[in-house]
Amino acid sequence: MAADEGFRREWIDKDYYKDLGVSKKADAAEIKKTYRKLARKYHPDANPDDKKAEARFKEVSEAYDVIGDADQRKKYDEVRQMAASGGFRYPGGAAGGPQGGFSSADFGDMFGGGANAGGGQGGFSDIFGGLFNRGGGQRQPRATRGNDIESDVTLGFVDALTGVSMPLRLSSEGICETCHGSGARPGTTPQTCPVCGGSGSRVHNQGGFAFSEPCDACHGRGVIIEDACPTCRGAGVAVQTKTINARIPAGVKDGQKIRLKGKGGAGANGGPAGDLFLRVHVTKDPVFARDGKNVTVTVPVAFDEAALGSTIKVPVPTGGTVQLRIPAGTANGKKFRVKGKGAQTSPPGDLIATVAVAVPADLSDDEKAAIESLREARAGADPRAELLKKAER
Ligand SMILES: [Zn+2]
Ligand SMILES: [Zn+2]
Known part of the structure; x- marks a missing residue:
């Protein structure tokens, strides 16, 4: 069986159309659109620590993996149709089948296309064998995701x-x-179970009905492994x-x-x-932080740079610096955007630089004198005048 012909046993039980909430006749575009909508809604990023949303997200993703792919969808539809037509009844019927019906042991019987598909289950495995197990004859292992x-x-x-x-x-x-799942030592071959003849099940008659049960001798595997x-x-x-x-x-x-x-x-x-x-x-980074796909950084500027305007060096997260022009009269806390220097998504995020006016704490006598003359020059300009006026009651 070629890899791309693989089908999955859970297809029998799962209704991917229902999981996505689309009709069986929905076209590819509608399935894709619905999937995207649901994936966004239940995405773990949008629902942190929400187990239910996470389960739904997986369910929706799994459904889309199958019915969102034209080839897989075709096979899935075939399998589902056969199931609906009754082809997949558990051979043991009401008598002693596993509850709800498809253990790995009995599934082999149905899909194996076994050489000795006994009694009651007859024709069906031949149909299926023809579909999926080219060549038939020997029991084929199941394709499992x-x-x-x-x-x-x-x-x-x-x-x-x-x-x-x-x-x-x-x-x-x-x-x-090591053994590719056969369970047998490499170089050896599992022997067909002599009790069930490789079908993995035993059929017996009871009151005119044929029942089948997993074979005791091989535990339903259909083979006996002599050299494990x-x-x-x-x-x-x-x-x-x-x-x-x-x-x-x-x-x-x-x-x-x-x-x-x-x-x-x-x-x-x-x-x-x-x-x-x-x-x-x-x-965490000691200098940069993230804001979505943007990166943020706080850049100190001197009072004169902010007041008179300047071109300052700003570090870039991936290394190096860029020159950033700040205009005269730049207020403390003003943000500047450096395009394309954030996350390298497409389109990329930006680097957002916030200026912080630095106040020196260690002034020399000359500096002190210079600032004092600035104070004198601006005498009468009260920076709080507007605030106090607004606050008047
Ligand atoms: Zn092994
Ligand atoms: Zn057996």
Whole structure:
């Protein structure tokens, strides 16, 4: 089975149209529009610490991954249609099937297209085998989507502005890489279960009805592993530690959660990989701060610079300085915008420089004399005159 033919067993149970709130006949543009609206509404950034919103965000993302992709949607629709037509009934029926119906053991029977699909379940697996398991015959492993992984990452202040590629070590439970999920030691082959003949289930008659149950001998797997894989001891699943290269986009904020599609746990048997959800932490900077995609900085200016106007040097977060022209009569606290020197998003954010008039505390005698002559020259100019007038009752 080619990787892109993978379907997922959860498709049977999940109504992605309902999750997105669109009709089954919705066109691609409508699905995309609805997804965007919902993704914005439930995005973890907009709903900090809201578990419900986070769950909805994942649900909506998952739905869009499938029905937002023309190929996947076509397969999903086929699977759903077969399910609706009754094709996916649990073979054991009311007698002793797992509640609600699709454990991994019984699912194999339905999708396996097994050589010995016994008794009651007959024709259906042939239809499905024809669709998805080219070649049929031997029992085929299920395509399963990999797990979503959540992780934390800490970025430097500048890396958060520019974006960065960084290696991340992740641990997750996934398909065993030593045996590729077969559970058998590499070089050995699992043997078809002699009890069930590989179907993973046993059929017996009771009162004229055929019932099927997972096979005891092979626990429903359809195979017996004589020489177990040393990594996973036959389970086919193991904790994997892998290092991925994560591309963190420019402009991420402290506490933001980002989703890296396909960077989660590996899928099994051609199934797609899960997603990686990263919670980003950004270290503080002693000079600069963030305001969305803008960067802020406070720049001291001398009284004469503010009064007479000047060109001052302003530091830039990514290094170096820019020349900033401040006009005569600049008030304390006035903000100046240096275009494009904030987060390197597209379009980029700006650097917002706030001037702070510095008052010297260590005046020399000459300086003192100069300021005293300024006071004399401005005698009669009361800076509080307007304030006091306004405050008169
Ligand atoms: Zn293994
Ligand atoms: Zn068996």
